[in-house]
Amino acid sequence: MNNTVKPIGDGRTKGDVLLEIRNLQIEGESDEIWRPIVKGVDLTLKRGEVLGLIGESGAGKSTIGLAAMGYARGGCRISGGSVVFDGIDLLAAGDEARRKLRGSRIAYVAQSAAASFNPAHQLMAQTIESVTREGIKGKGEAEKDAVELYRRLRLPNPEEIGFRYPHQVSGGQLQRAMTAMAMTCRPDLIIFDEPTTALDVTTQVEVLAAIRDIVEQFSTAAIYITHDLAVVAQMADRIKVLRYGKQVEEAPTREMLASPREDYTKSLWSVRKLGKQEQAGGEPILEVRNVTAAYGNAVRVLSDVTVTVPRGRTVAVVGESGSGKSTLARVITGLLPPLEGEIVFNGKTLPRALKERAQDTLRRIQMIYQMPDTALNPRQTVYDVIGRPVEFYRGLTGAKKEARVVELLKLIEMDEGYIDRLPGELSGGQKQRICIARALAAEPELIICDEVTSALDQIVQEGILQLLMRLQRELHVSYLFITHDIATVRAISDEIVVMFQGRVVQQGPKTQVLSPPHPPYTELLLSSVPEMDPDWLTNLLTRRKDQPVAMKAGDR
Amino acid sequence: MTESAHSPETAVMPAARPSGGRRTRGERIWRALRKAPPSAWFGIVVIGIYLVVAIFAHWIAPYSETALVGGAYEPWGEQFLLGTDQLGRDMLSRLIYGARNTVGIAFVTTLLSFAVGGVLGLIAAVSGGWIDQVLGRMIDVLMAIPQLIFALVLLSILGSSVVNLILIIALLDSTRVFRLSRSVSQGVVVMDYVEAARLRGEKLPWIMGREILPNIMPPLVAEFGLRFCFVFLTIAALSFLGLGIQPPTADWGSMVRDNAALITYGDITPLLPAGAIALLTVSVNFVVDWFLHKASGLRE
Numbered sequence: 001m002n003n004t005v006k007p008i009g010d011g012r013t014k015g016d017v018l019l020e021i022r023n024l025q026i027e028g029e030s031d032e033i034w035r036p037i038v039k040g041v042d043l044t045l046k047r048g049e050v051l052g053l054i055g056e057s058g059a060g061k062s063t064i065g066l067a068a069m070g071y072a073r074g075g076c077r078i079s080g081g082s083v084v085f086d087g088i089d090l091l092a093a094g095d096e097a098r099r100k101l102r103g104s105r106i107a108y109v110a111q112s113a114a115a116s117f118n119p120a121h122q123l124m125a126q127t128i129e130s131v132t133r134e135g136i137k138g139k140g141e142a143e144k145d146a147v148e149l150y151r152r153l154r155l156p157n158p159e160e161i162g163f164r165y166p167h168q169v170s171g172g173q174l175q176r177a178m179t180a181m182a183m184t185c186r187p188d189l190i191i192f193d194e195p196t197t198a199l200d201v202t203t204q205v206e207v208l209a210a211i212r213d214i215v216e217q218f219s220t221a222a223i224y225i226t227h228d229l230a231v232v233a234q235m236a237d238r239i240k241v242l243r244y245g246k247q248v249e250e251a252p253t254r255e256m257l258a259s260p261r262e263d264y265t266k267s268l269w270s271v272r273k274l275g276k277q278e279q280a281g282g283e284p285i286l287e288v289r290n291v292t293a294a295y296g297n298a299v300r301v302l303s304d305v306t307v308t309v310p311r312g313r314t315v316a317v318v319g320e321s322g323s324g325k326s327t328l329a330r331v332i333t334g335l336l337p338p339l340e341g342e343i344v345f346n347g348k349t350l351p352r353a354l355k356e357r358a359q360d361t362l363r364r365i366q367m368i369y370q371m372p373d374t375a376l377n378p379r380q381t382v383y384d385v386i387g388r389p390v391e392f393y394r395g396l397t398g399a400k401k402e403a404r405v406v407e408l409l410k411l412i413e414m415d416e417g418y419i420d421r422l423p424g425e426l427s428g429g430q431k432q433r434i435c436i437a438r439a440l441a442a443e444p445e446l447i448i449c450d451e452v453t454s455a456l457d458q459i460v461q462e463g464i465l466q467l468l469m470r471l472q473r474e475l476h477v478s479y480l481f482i483t484h485d486i487a488t489v490r491a492i493s494d495e496i497v498v499m500f501q502g503r504v505v506q507q508g509p510k511t512q513v514l515s516p517p518h519p520p521y522t523e524l525l526l527s528s529v530p531e532m533d534p535d536w537l538t539n540l541l542t543r544r545k546d547q548p549v550a551m552k553a554g555d556r
Numbered sequence: 557m558t559e560s561a562h563s564p565e566t567a568v569m570p571a572a573r574p575s576g577g578r579r580t581r582g583e584r585i586w587r588a589l590r591k592a593p594p595s596a597w598f599g600i601v602v603i604g605i606y607l608v609v610a611i612f613a614h615w616i617a618p619y620s621e622t623a624l625v626g627g628a629y630e631p632w633g634e635q636f637l638l639g640t641d642q643l644g645r646d647m648l649s650r651l652i653y654g655a656r657n658t659v660g661i662a663f664v665t666t667l668l669s670f671a672v673g674g675v676l677g678l679i680a681a682v683s684g685g686w687i688d689q690v691l692g693r694m695i696d697v698l699m700a701i702p703q704l705i706f707a708l709v710l711l712s713i714l715g716s717s718v719v720n721l722i723l724i725i726a727l728l729d730s731t732r733v734f735r736l737s738r739s740v741s742q743g744v745v746v747m748d749y750v751e752a753a754r755l756r757g758e759k760l761p762w763i764m765g766r767e768i769l770p771n772i773m774p775p776l777v778a779e780f781g782l783r784f785c786f787v788f789l790t791i792a793a794l795s796f797l798g799l800g801i802q803p804p805t806a807d808w809g810s811m812v813r814d815n816a817a818l819i820t821y822g823d824i825t826p827l828l829p830a831g832a833i834a835l836l837t838v839s840v841n842f843v844v845d846w847f848l849h850k851a852s853g854l855r856e
Contacts, residue, residue, distance in 0.1 A: 335751070359757045
């Protein structure tokens with residue numbers, strides 16, 4: 001029994017060293033060649049301390065997180081260094097010994113709880129599985145404890161939620177149930193691997209607060225992995241910045257936020273400062289008038305939505321998942337014919353369905369997708385992808401087509417050496433650039449950007465946003481920019497449309513929407529966006545306790 | 557907007573080409589072949605030998621497939637390496653011509669069934685709605701009747717010519733190809749790049765041929781190998797039952813049947829065509845296994 005709950009004091013009690021990683025080297029295999037992923041990282045974690053690991057994708061954050069449990073993913077191997085957990089050398093210990101530790105003293109919370117729970121079992125059975133299997137607790141005792149944890153994690157109906165199946169609760173609740181699962185054995189160390197990345201901002205606040213509380217209550221040591229600086233600022237005592245499998249720098253949170261030493265860290269910090277002067281709207285290029293839409297005969301996804309996009313401007317549509325943002329894009333493009341209302345483009349009403357629209361109309365409205373991986377055909381080269389619309393809309397072939405493709409590549413700041421590459425040979429940011437070039441190849445007047453930066457690292461995001469803004473200045477395209485990220489909205493928009501449950505809650509010029517007073521939902525949304533201030537979460541929670549937000553949308 | 561110096565993404569990105577440019581298709585195939593396991597190599601070599609034998613049967617075989625060159629059931633010897641059959645035709649020559657007939661017909665049949673089933677499956681997946689329903693139900697009806705019995709009935713009604721044989725087996729086999737091609741296409745149809753093609757205004761043939769087909773090729777090719785074996789076995793079975801390839805054309809299935817009596821006397825000659833069938837089936841499966849393993853792993 002490992003139930004020695006330390007006194008819940010003011011702040012976290014930090015004890016002796018719990019985890020010590022020295023000169024960790026991890027290699028990954030591709031094409032039967034082993035390449036280093038983690039190149040000599042040191043890490044020390046004391047009892048009750050939370051260490052934040054940040055960096056862009058490919059920096060080796062998750063790999064290090066798993067290595068802290070003595071585990072290497074398939075296709076990876078730990079090739080050097082040592083991982084000592086509470087005096088036990090995890091790399092030298094056998095598989096059996098490591099497995100024992102993982103069930104009882106080290107726990108792991110994965111990024112996507114939805115993918116990590118077994119859909120065929122109730123939450124309770126999965127929550128207590130490891131403790132009962134290890135024989136740490138009996139079934140009855142474990143269940144009682146799980147209910148207590150559910151309560152502490154502020155899950156609704158803690159007595160009953162354990163009898164639900166994973167699909168019957170929301171993503172945010174599932175993420176908290178997973179944290180409960182990790183806590184049941186009262187581990188000394190928990191590894192959180194991007195636990196809130198897949199959640200909406202409004203939900204994220206709840207989960208962050210719950211995790212922080214419970215880690216504090218049991219003074220558990222934690223490694224918190226994320227790419228979001230503002231999040232890590234709320235959670236961690238110390239921050240370690242990683243890049244290309246090496247440490248860039250490490251410092252206590254406040255010190256790191258106030259005065260980062262390395263250039264790379266500074267660049268991470270400054271990404272959020274991107275901004276654009278708001279420009280007043282001109283004549284409208286697109287008007288969505290009183291549109292109502294539904295999938296099949298089911299629930300209405302959009303009701304009475306009216307949105308106007310002025311020519312050469314950027315209109316940002318914000319809202320959490322399920323608010324109907326992407327459906328709005330599908331209605332505009334004609335993929336989902338609306339039940340009521342009309343789409344007016346360049347002063348003319350467009351046919352509702354895609355098939356009835358003229359090719360030239362299709363050309364003028366282009367779309368860029370969230371996931372460049374699925375938006376590019378893996379079997380088509382860059383030349384095929386960009387060349388097709390050039391050929392299809394403008395009828396260029398041969399040398400003329402190739403010249404145009406090269407021209408478009410220049411426009412998106414890539415050189416012609418990429419022309420024969422397949423998408424698999426490009427980075428995430430490069431793929432998204434190719435998607436932009438494909439849209440530009442049609443010479444459109446309106447580009448619908450559906451969460452185009454949310455799958456990318458922050459620095460890459462900045463590059464893409466700058467490119468989009470430059471293209472707007474040079475080519476005068478208009479953007480309908482769908483996003484849930486308020487920082488992006490601040491950076492690029494002229495006007496903002498706030499959506500909630502298929503309705504437009506607020507709409508207007510950027511400065512007007514972003515400055516108080518806000519309607520309740522806008523207030524909730526805006527206040528939920530993490531800030532770089534380490535006291536932000538604490539202050540927010542105190543504020544919300546004092547004046548509860550009217551519209552409680554976060555619990556999903 | 558001043559931080560571009562730290563980002564490799566914001567300056568014009570030069571593409572560091574791998575030395576010597578992109579690998580060509582031939583080089584990629586050769587690279588993959590070099591890493592193939594021995595079982596796959598065995599399969600490839602055997603299939604190669606079969607192909608050579610089938611194509612050059614006319615020059616390799618010592619006698620014609622239909623000529624009566626000796627007495628019935630002559631034993632193995634100098635003149636007839638593998639003896640003669642019940643009519644006095646040279647067994648070895650008939651085995652060699654059998655490769656051409658049986659393998660050739662099976663190959664054409666499989667090709668046809670993939671053309672029909674594959675295209676219909678793609679259409680069903682891309683179109684969805686009632687087209688998908690109608691096609692799906694028709695295929696269900698065909699699949700509800702046991703394949704061999706259905707083939708027997710149709711062949712008895714229509715008469716067993718080579719053309720009928722090919723058409724009937726191709727039709728019956730295309731049902732399974734349809735199912736496979738429809739289900740793998742459905743995984744691709746939902747991808748954003750297919751939606752992007754639709755938004756561009758592309759027509760059905762482009763979406764099917766250029767956007768989807770290249771992405772479903774690996775499972776289709778693997779299935780081709782397996783279906784080829786099944787078609788091959790079906791033809792052999794039908795021939796054994798007397799409704800397949802008709803005499804005097806040499807065919808492994810009917811060769812087993814015609815000489816089956818010899819087994820009673822401890823002569824293994826009738827097992828040779830059966831062995832030829834078995835060996836080819838095993839070889840094709842080796843190659844398919846390797847291919848599936850490659851296709852399911854990481855892409856190059």
